[in-house]
Amino acid sequence: MTTGNLNQTWRDVAFKQYVADYEADVPFPITYLIKVPEWDQDLLFNVPKKISLRTFKNSVLGFCRAAQGADLIYDGEHISIQPRKASSALPKETETHQDQDDILT
16 A cells, blocks of 8 residues: 555545545545654544545645644544644654663663
8 A cells, every 4th residue: 555655645645545435435434544744643534424525625624724833633624633642642852862872872
């Protein structure tokens, strides 16, 4: 699956998968786990009920606008998005470097 996604953005992957699920009449709610390189995090996208592709795209765009320089938790009208791990559970930058230094010594 990774090889097929190399030339696509995370949004392209999300839209493509949503279309496939929409056309296959997959039961909702649906949750997608997507790696978002812009924020270097895995995000959980939750779609509670079936919505049109245009609405899904607009909701993802709304998330992107809201997430610029802000928290990555989004609870919109049609979708909700949150990091796979709570930000308090993520290691601090200095702790990560300290752990690496400890391993090397």
